[in-house]
Structures are given as C-alpha cells and as structure tokens.
Amino acid sequence: MEITAAATRRTRASKNILKLAKKGLKRGIESAQRKILKFGRIKIGNHIPLVNCEEEFQADFQYRKEEQKQIKEEKKRRELFERNAIIIPFLLIRSDIRGNYELYCDHLDLLVETVLKDCKGIKYLGDVLTFQHENIALIFKTIVSHVSGIKELILDSIGNSIIMQTIIDFYQVMNNNSNRCERFHLENLSVVGSTRMNDMETLSALLMLSRRTLGSLRLRYCKVHSSEQALRLWTAVSQCVKLTQLQYEPYRNDQFSRPYLIDAISKKKLTSLILTDVDGITNDDVLEMSAPATLTELAVIGQNITADLYAQPAARRILSNLDSLLIQVDESFDLQNCQLRNSVICALINLSNTSLLEVIHTAKSTITDTAKIISYWLNLSNETERTIMLKLEDCSQDRQDAAIGRVLRKCRKAHKSSCSENGISLTIACGELIVLDKKTWFTDENLV
Numbered sequence: 001m002e003i004t005a006a007a008t009r010r011t012r013a014s015k016n017i018l019k020l021a022k023k024g025l026k027r028g029i030e031s032a033q034r035k036i037l038k039f040g041r042i043k044i045g046n047h048i049p050l051v052n053c054e055e056e057f058q059a060d061f062q063y064r065k066e067e068q069k070q071i072k073e074e075k076k077r078r079e080l081f082e083r084n085a086i087i088i089p090f091l092l093i094r095s096d097i098r099g100n101y102e103l104y105c106d107h108l109d110l111l112v113e114t115v116l117k118d119c120k121g122i123k124y125l126g127d128v129l130t131f132q133h134e135n136i137a138l139i140f141k142t143i144v145s146h147v148s149g150i151k152e153l154i155l156d157s158i159g160n161s162i163i164m165q166t167i168i169d170f171y172q173v174m175n176n177n178s179n180r181c182e183r184f185h186l187e188n189l190s191v192v193g194s195t196r197m198n199d200m201e202t203l204s205a206l207l208m209l210s211r212r213t214l215g216s217l218r219l220r221y222c223k224v225h226s227s228e229q230a231l232r233l234w235t236a237v238s239q240c241v242k243l244t245q246l247q248y249e250p251y252r253n254d255q256f257s258r259p260y261l262i263d264a265i266s267k268k269k270l271t272s273l274i275l276t277d278v279d280g281i282t283n284d285d286v287l288e289m290s291a292p293a294t295l296t297e298l299a300v301i302g303q304n305i306t307a308d309l310y311a312q313p314a315a316r317r318i319l320s321n322l323d324s325l326l327i328q329v330d331e332s333f334d335l336q337n338c339q340l341r342n343s344v345i346c347a348l349i350n351l352s353n354t355s356l357l358e359v360i361h362t363a364k365s366t367i368t369d370t371a372k373i374i375s376y377w378l379n380l381s382n383e384t385e386r387t388i389m390l391k392l393e394d395c396s397q398d399r400q401d402a403a404i405g406r407v408l409r410k411c412r413k414a415h416k417s418s419c420s421e422n423g424i425s426l427t428i429a430c431g432e433l434i435v436l437d438k439k440t441w442f443t444d445e446n447l448v
Contacts, residue, residue, distance in 0.1 A: 087149040087185050093140075095157035099133030115146045133159060140166045149185020149213070156192040161199045164206045171209055186210035188218075195223040195251050200233050207236035216245035216272075223251040234260035238267060247274040255279045265289045272297040274326075283309040290318045299326030299358070307333065310350070311343035319350035326442070328360040335376050348384040357388045358442045363395040370395060370403035371410070374426075374435060378407065378414060381431030389434045389442060397438040404435060 088111075092104040104127070105111050112124045119142055121135040131139060136159045144167055155163055167184055175181050189210070191203060200222065207214065217237065224230045234257060237243065246265065250257075258280040265273065269292045275281065281302040286309060290298060295318065307329055310319060319325065325347070334340060348357060359377060363370045370392065381388045392400055404424060408414055411428070418425040423436040436442070 086147040087151050088143075088147055090152045091143075091150050092154040093136075093157055093159075093163065094154075095133070095159065097158060099158060101131050101133065101136060101157060101159070103129040103131070103139075105129070111143070116142060136162055137166055141170060144170045144184075149187075149210075151185075152188040152190075153186060154190040154192075155194075156190075158193075160191055160194045161196060161202045164202045168202070168205050168209060183212055184209050185213050187213055188216040189214060190218040190220075191222060192220045193222070193251075194219075195221065197225055200224050200229045204229075204232040204236040207233075208239060211236070211239045211241065213242060214240045215242045217243060218245075218247040220247070220249045221251045222248075224254055224256050227256045230254075230256035230260050233257070234264040238264035243268055244270055245272040246270055247272070248278070249274070249276045250278070253277050253279050258285070262289060266291065268292075269294040271295060274299045276301045278302060281305065283312075287312070287314050287318070290315075293317045293321055296321060296323045298322055298324075301326070301328045301360075307340055308343035310347035315347070316350050319347060319355075320352065322351060322355055324356045324358060324442075325351060326358040326360070330362040331364060333361070335372060341380075344380060345384055348380065348386045348388075351386060353385070355386070357386060358391070359388060360391045360393055362393045367399055367402045367406060370399055371406040374403055374407050374433070375411065375414075378411075378426055378428060378433040381433045382428040383431075385430040387432045387434070389436065391436045391442065392438075395438070400435070400438065 089106040090104075091106075093101060095101040108124075108127065108129060112122075112129065116122060116129070116139065119135070119139055121131050122139065123130045136157075140163050157163075171182055171184055184206075186206075189206075194200070194203065203219075203222075207217075217240070224233060237246070246268075248257075248261070254277060258278055261275075261278060262285055266288055271294055273289065273295055274297070276299075279302075281300065282304045283306060286300050286305065289300075298318070305328070307327060309315065310325065310327070327347075351357065361373055361377075363373050373392070374390065377388050377390050380386075404426070407426070408416065413428045414426055415428075416424060417427045417432065421437065422440040423434055426433045426435065
C-alpha cells in the first residue's frame with residue numbers, strides 16, 4: 001500500500017510540473033506577440049538609411065543588363081564561326097594578274113582568330129587579308145570547312161575557278177560520307193572575269209549545289225566556249241528556285257546562250273534583268289522574258305534591240321511596274337524621225353512618274369551635234385515630265401561640257417538645277433535630264 005501511495009504522489013507532481021511549463025510557454029508566446037505588434041506600430045518614415053537602396057538596385061540592374069548584352073553580342077559574333085549554324089554575311093576575294101590576293105569579309109578579325117589562325121602565308125592588315133595565289137585553295141578550303149554558307153560572295157580574281165571547285169570538292173566528300181545531301185548556302189553570287197575553258201562548267205556545278213538558296217546571280221566578263229557549256233549553265237540557272245535577280249554581261253559576244261537563256265528566264269519571276277552582248281536577242285525575246293511583269297529593273301542591250309520596242313502594246317504592262325529602264329541608241333538614231341520620237345515618248349509615258357529612263361547614246365560627232373543630242377533628250381523629259389539619265393558614249397569630257405554650255409546658251413528656258421562631280425542636272429520647266437560624267441555609270445552612288 002505504501003508503494004502505491006508513493007507512485008500516486010509522483011504522478012501528481014509530474015502533472016503539476018507539466019501544467020506550469022505549459023503556462024510559462026503560453027505567457028512567453030503572448031509576450032512575444034505583444035512585442036511584435038508594438039514594433040509594427042512604430043513609425044519608421046523618418047528613418048534614413050546609410051545607402052540609397054533603390055539607386056543601388058537600379059545601378060546594379062543597369063550594369064547587369066549591359067553585361068548580359070555584351071555577352072549576347074560576343075556569343076552572336078562567335079556563333080558565326082561555329083560550323084553547324086554559320087553563314088558569313090559578306091565575303092569578297094579579288095586579285096591582280098600577278099596573283100596578289102585580297103580578302104574582305106564581315107567580322108574579319110574573328111575569321112582570322114578562329115578559322116585562319118593556323119594558315120600560313122596570310123597577312124592580316126586590319127580591314128583586309130592578303131595572300132598569294134598558291135595559298136588560295138588551302139585558305140578557302142579552311143573557310144568552307146568551318147561555315148555552312150556565305151550570304152553574299154563576290155569573286156573577282158584569276159583563281160575564281162579554284163575557289164568554286166574547292167567548295168564543290170568539299171561538299172562532294174561530305175555528301176559521299178553521309179546519308180543526307182548537304183547544300184552550300186549561297187544567296188548572292190557575283191563572278192567577274194571567268195574566261196577560261198572550264199570556268200563555266202565549274203560555275204554550273206556550284207549553282208546546282210546552291211540552287212535552293214540562290215536569289216541573285218551576277219556574271220560579268222565571263223565567257224561561254226560552247227553550246228554544251230551554255231546548256232549546262234542555263235539549265236543550272238533554271239534550277240535556282242529562288243532566283244529573282246540576274247545580270248549577264250559576257251566577255252565579248254556570246255554566240256551560244258540565246259535559246260537556253262530565254263528558256264531559263266521565261267520560267268522565272270525576276271525583279272531585275274540585265275543582259276548585254278547575247279548574240280541574236282530580239283525585241284520579241286525581250287517581251288517573252290519580261291512577260292510575267294514582275295520586273296522593277298530592265299536593261300537589255302543587243303544589236304537587234306530597237307528603240308521602238310517599248311512602244312508596243314505588249315510592253316505597256318511591263319513598263320508600268322519598272323523603277324528603271326535602260327535603252328541604247330547609236331549614231332544611226334535619227335533625231336528628226338517623228339516615228340522614233342513618238343515611240344520614245346510612248347515608252348516614257350507608260351513609265352510611272354517616279355521611274356527613271358537610262359539612255360546610252362553614242363556621240364562621235366562635233367560639239368554642235370552633241371548639243372543637239374542633249375537638247376533632244378532634255379525636251380523629251382520636259383514633254384513627258386519624266387526623269388532621263390543620259391550617258392554619252394565615245395564623247396570626251398571637254399566636248400560634253402562644251403555641248404552642255406551651248407545648250408544653256410541657245411535655250412533660254414533651260415537651266416542647270418544641280419551639279420556634282422558625277423554629272424549635271426538640266427531642266428526646262430518639267431522633268432529632268434541628268435547628263436552623267438564620262439567616268440560615271442548609272443549604278444554609281446551619290447549621283448546628282
């Protein structure tokens with residue numbers, strides 16, 4: 001019995017201690033809550049911190065923003081030279097006849113630093129890279145192996161064929177070892193001075209390799225040596241599904257291209273067409289090639305192209321969309337022929353008010369005759385209220401200047417509206433005639 005009574009007392013004591021502990025904890029919690037509420041009622045508006053937190057946050061945010069921007073820009077620049085996704089925006093290679101090469105490129109510093117750092121024989125001069133003919137194949141193979149394409153490629157060298165063949169060979173090896181057919185991404189291609197026997201065959205192969213992306217093709221002073229080469233070249237051009245601009249100015253007269261060229265161009269919806277020295281091109285051929293009426297620039301020059309071409313009813317729809325039209329007349333053009341004059345007026349009227357007529361007029365005669373030519377086109381611009389740009393061929397600058405002075409003296413209504421190193425602008429009342437300087441061409445920038 002005594003043991004049971006002692007156990008009972010110990011149990012009661014433990015319960016009392018637990019109750020006291022609970023009361024103490026409850027009082028402590030209530031005290032802490034009262035302090036928190038009291039602290040919350042304290043006014044802190046007059047408190048001035050040692051550091052302006054808002055300004056510090058803004059400065060830190062701006063710093064981090066600029067830092068992230070720099071990181072993104074650097075990453076973007078370096079991505080240009082990562083093989084899987086890189087298209088060089090612009091690359092120009094040119095040389096002289098002795099084999100001294102110059103390479104111009106967007107982000108040239110990165111190209112040298114990351115791609116060509118191990119290539120021998122190159123000299124980096126800041127804005128240009130120089131090298132010799134014996135290094136061209138290795139240098140371009142190195143470039144092609146690191147990039148997937150070039151947006152705009154201009155080749156104006158004695159090694160054009162070597163450069164094009166290097167691209168073809170690289171992709172041939174790549175496609176032989178892969179189930180997927182890789183293409184060289186090329187959007188704008190300009191080739192100048194490819195006149196050797198196999199140059200056009202190499203060009204045709206490159207066009208086939210880039211036919212899905214090529215949008216602009218410019219060939220100047222190139223030579224087709226046979227009908228077979230012409231067939232391959234223009235068949236490749238016809239395969240370029242995105243082609244919208246074509247310029248073909250062959251070295252001397254091209255006797256082989258006409259039928260294949262017309263067939264290739266007639267299937268395209270071009271916006272720019274420039275053709276010269278293609279043997280056999282006629283007025284009807286020009287109308288056929290321009291039939292889709294999508295052109296904004298048209299310049300076709302040939303022995304059989306006459307000035308009355310654009311006065312035909314079929315040409316009206318073509319002319320209405322043009323921004324510029326180029327025609328060429330020689331010494332046989334009769335300034336007194338009313339029919340020819342009416343044909344030119346008809347063409348000018350069919351052009352929009354903002355369009356430009358570019359005229360190449362051969363003038364081998366005297367100052368007086370040259371003044372009559374200038375006066376002829378000046379009066380036409382006034383009558384039609386259009387802008388005409390005149391290029392006098394086979395005429396010295398002194399004779400041209402003297403003829404302009406004669407026109408201004410003889411025609412009281414004519415006056416000079418503006419003048420620059422590229423030419424002089426004349427007007428009577430409406431319209432404008434721009435007479436280009438001897439060394440200036442229609443496409444030159446900063447014209448009058």
